[in-house]
Amino acid sequence: MHHVAGARAWGWSGLLVMHDPDELLAAMRGGDDNAFRQVAETEIDGLYALALGVLRNHEDAEDACQEVFLKLLRFAPRLSPGTSLRAWLRRVCLNHCLDQCRKRRPRRRAELLEFAGPKSASATPQQQAEEAELQSALRRALVQLSDRQRAVFVLRHFSDCPLKEIAEQLRCSEGSVKVHLSRAVSKLRVLLSDLREGREV
Amino acid sequence: MSKCHRTRRLMGPYLYGDLRGKELRFVEGHLAICSECRAEVAAAESAVAQVPRTALRPSDDARSRILAGVDRRATEFLTARQSRPGFGWLRTWGLAAAALVLGLFVGYHLPRDLTPPPGRDHPVAVSSPIATSMPPSADVSAGSQSPGATASASADAEEGMDSAPGGAGPTMRQTASTERPRSTERRPREVAIQAKPVLRPPRPLGIDDVQVAEAVRLEVVR
Numbered sequence: 001m002h003h004v005a006g007a008r009a010w011g012w013s014g015l016l017v018m019h020d021p022d023e024l025l026a027a028m029r030g031g032d033d034n035a036f037r038q039v040a041e042t043e044i045d046g047l048y049a050l051a052l053g054v055l056r057n058h059e060d061a062e063d064a065c066q067e068v069f070l071k072l073l074r075f076a077p078r079l080s081p082g083t084s085l086r087a088w089l090r091r092v093c094l095n096h097c098l099d100q101c102r103k104r105r106p107r108r109r110a111e112l113l114e115f116a117g118p119k120s121a122s123a124t125p126q127q128q129a130e131e132a133e134l135q136s137a138l139r140r141a142l143v144q145l146s147d148r149q150r151a152v153f154v155l156r157h158f159s160d161c162p163l164k165e166i167a168e169q170l171r172c173s174e175g176s177v178k179v180h181l182s183r184a185v186s187k188l189r190v191l192l193s194d195l196r197e198g199r200e201v
Numbered sequence: 202m203s204k205c206h207r208t209r210r211l212m213g214p215y216l217y218g219d220l221r222g223k224e225l226r227f228v229e230g231h232l233a234i235c236s237e238c239r240a241e242v243a244a245a246e247s248a249v250a251q252v253p254r255t256a257l258r259p260s261d262d263a264r265s266r267i268l269a270g271v272d273r274r275a276t277e278f279l280t281a282r283q284s285r286p287g288f289g290w291l292r293t294w295g296l297a298a299a300a301l302v303l304g305l306f307v308g309y310h311l312p313r314d315l316t317p318p319p320g321r322d323h324p325v326a327v328s329s330p331i332a333t334s335m336p337p338s339a340d341v342s343a344g345s346q347s348p349g350a351t352a353s354a355s356a357d358a359e360e361g362m363d364s365a366p367g368g369a370g371p372t373m374r375q376t377a378s379t380e381r382p383r384s385t386e387r388r389p390r391e392v393a394i395q396a397k398p399v400l401r402p403p404r405p406l407g408i409d410d411v412q413v414a415e416a417v418r419l420e421v422v423r
Contacts, residue, residue: 182210
């Protein structure tokens with residue numbers, strides 16, 4: 001990796017461990033590259049889940065994550081000290097993903113969500129088959145949700161995001177977030193019930 | 202029913218433990234008495250529990266691809282930011298110098314080349330005195346055709362006259378058919394001829410001239 005005058009070369013090893021988000025943000029504002037890397041390492045899972053849930057496509061989710069981290073790099077000096085870094089990242093990611101959805105809607109409406117959940121090495125063939133079955137059922141189910149319902153469900157279920165923050169991000173009331181979440185859950189119940197019944201038999 | 206409806210609308214946040222205060226008390230109170238809603242909520246709970254929270258995590262490959270991409274683009278970004286001041290300086294002053302040179306060039310050449318000559322009443326077509334010195338009435342009768350067009354049209358007509366007799370027997374038909382549009386082109390030439398007497402003083406003698414001359418001669422004889 002070549003060195004640039006004034007800018008340190010980038011690498012993902014030798015991280016200083018800082019767990020406090022405020023501390024991380026302060027470090028980033030001070031131009032600490034390690035802090036940036038650590039934020040990226042920590043937040044990548046949640047952002048990827050969000051991007052994949054909304055965009056339904058691995059390639060797009062990867063691009064979205066890269067964009068979000070680069071925006072963080074660009075805007076970090078301008079973020080005020082009290083900013084919640086995680087919330088900021090989620091908001092930027094969600095806005096980016098919804099923009100992408102709007103742009104590409106006619107082209108990829110029918111595209112299905114793919115999952116690449118972590119595979120446990122000790123799983124028996126039967127467990128693996130069940131896992132695959134669940135994944136395909138889940139894929140079908142999530143695709144049937146509306147964009148808003150899916151965004152709310154993904155934020156709540158996979159990113160563990162509080163309702164108030166979801167409401168802020170989607171620019172709607174907390175009440176309507178509750179309704180979206182309930183409808184999403186209710187649809188999933190219907191769509192996943194076939195699978196459950198199959199397993200019980 | 203409306204209580205069931207309201208419970209269903211709050212079912213999602215209830216399952217995720219997001220309800221507080223009045224709403225939570227309402228849902229719990231209703232579930233205690235409505236078996237239908239209780240069953241619905243239980244079914245939804247087990248459905249949600251089936252969805253693993255790690256289902257949307259990136260694979261190790263995807264993870265390393267993303268981080269490598271961020272790494273590369275972050276380096277590019279910082280490189281660009283580092284070198285931007287130099288480029289910015291160069292660009293600013295380069296543009297300023299270019300604008301100055303362009304301004305001087307245009308300022309030097311513009312008046313000489315583009316300002317119309319002082320005699321505005323005798324404009325462009327100095328090369329065709331016939332057309333320019335034509336009286337306004339002749340101009341109007343010539344239609345909207347410019348003097349240049351008149352000249353070229355008449356030239357065309359002459360060319361056509363020259364070439365038409367040269368055609369052999371079999372092609373005569375063709376020439377005859379192609380002659381028709383030319384006859385319309387010839388009209389400006391006639392106009393030019395009409396205008397000629399005004400332009401060139403020695404014109405052929407008309408009947409009036411003969412009568413005048415006769416009268417003068419008779420006077421002289423007397």
